[in-house]
Amino acid sequence: MGRKYFGTDGVRGRVGKAPITPDFVMRLGYAAGATLVARDAMPAGERPAVLIGKDTRISGYMLEASLEAGFAAAGVDVMLCGPMPTPAVAYLTRALRLQAGVVISASHNPFDDNGIKFFSAQGTKLPDAVELDIEGRLEQPMICMESARLGKARRVDDAAGRYIEFCKSTFPNDLDLRGLKIVVDSAHGAAYHVAPNVFHELGAEIVGVGDTPNGLNINHEVGATSPEALRRKVLETGADCGIALDGDGDRLVMSDAAGNLYVGDQLLYVIARHRTRSQKLAGVAGTLMSNLGFEHALGRLGIALGRAKVGDRYVLEMMQDRSWILGGENSGHIICLDRHSTGDGIIAALQVLAALRAGGETLTQACADLQLYPQKLINVRMPVGFDWAADDGIKAATKAAEVTLDGAGRVLLRPSGTEPVLRVMVEGEDGGQVTLQAEAIAGAVRAAFEA
Secondary structure, X not given: OOOOOOEOOEEEEEOOOOOOOHHHHHHHHHHHHHHHHHHXXXXXXXXXXXXXXXXOOOOHHHHHHHHHHHHHHOOOEEEEXXXXXXXXXXXXXXXXXXXXXXXXXXXXXXXXXXXXXXXXXOOOEOOHHHXXXXXXXXXXOOOOOOHHHOOOEEEOOOHHHHHHHHHHHOOOOOOOOXXXXXXXXXXXXXXXXXXXXXXXXXXXXXXXXOOXXXXXXXXXXXXXXXXXXXXXXXXXXXXXEEEEEOOOOOOEEEEEOOOOEEOHHHHHHHHHHHHOOOOOOOEEEEEOOOOHHHHHHHHHOOOEEEEEOOOHHHHHHHHHHHOOOEEEOOOXXXXXXXXXXXXXXXXXXXXXXXXXXXXXXXXHHHOOOOOOOXXXXXXXXXXXXXXXXXXXXXXXXXXXXXXXXXXXXXXEEEEOOOOOEEEEEEEEOOHHHHHHHHHHHHHHHXXXXXX
């Protein structure tokens, strides 16, 4: 059975259009709550409880109220923590011993998108089986519990402070960030009141970017998906480095003092390289999009690269299956399972900084043995349900690209799990040829559904 509403990262879409409407989100809260009630045997007189956090989108107020109503109708208590990074909700769910966590966010998308994603009691993404259970209950009538069994709601006033201390605890006790000037770009998102404090309390001088959310400016020309703002501020202020998060705080891009940007594969390499000095790493989990240069550099350290399906949930599944502690995506999702149960931009940045401080290195020096292959990624918007894999023109363009690369590169086509686009990626040693082949395939995709 396929999933109708859940993508690779929860339920997501344009606000006001199905499924991101108040009535659907209320039913989603009810269905999730009913699933919890059925799956969790609570002691007599007690109800399951969930934590709801959100990013800074204006639609978060509306969707938060809808979710709260749905959970309460199902007999589930709700704890509200307001704007908090997605990984903070995962941590707090586990720390408060709750049955589930819910985040209202569309991550790196524009402000007029939003979404709902869930965490288990262990602070991990819900298994597919649980999401299917929730989807099944969405097809059933919503039946409100009797008044005596309705859920209650209350606010968690110290959520930010708890999470700040947790993040700091993942940084070595014998190191600090004194003497560093760091630009922190919070993308006008959920980490705006958390991330700067974490790095400041470890001793760094902080220059803030993207820290004045107004409900409409999340991810707008700032953050991990628009890192030029970070680069400019680092150069303008003479900072030692820069850290950019996305709207919900689980992606990371960094900059060195010269304004050079470092993405997921590079940052994960820095962490893995440092860890090999104190422990043996059998492997690191990446994705189909992980760079070939990253794979080769890990190989020189004696570390295997596993390629999971794109999506941090699948990276995490591979890590758990193989008992690996490090994994991530080139987009900046980095998971350090010996530090947290999910990808966390702040904690990943702390692990990179710890590696640099311990080794007395810059990002440039730490990445000296990693040469990334040129990659070209083109997102082609396509109609929902378009069967791109069966189109002869797309097949021919893909085959031609593979022949041209002649074994010295890769071609990957995959539909996005969060938006109606086909992602066309070509990678190889010759950057010019990579771009030409990617554009040729993208053109074939457009021609296929525009004909």
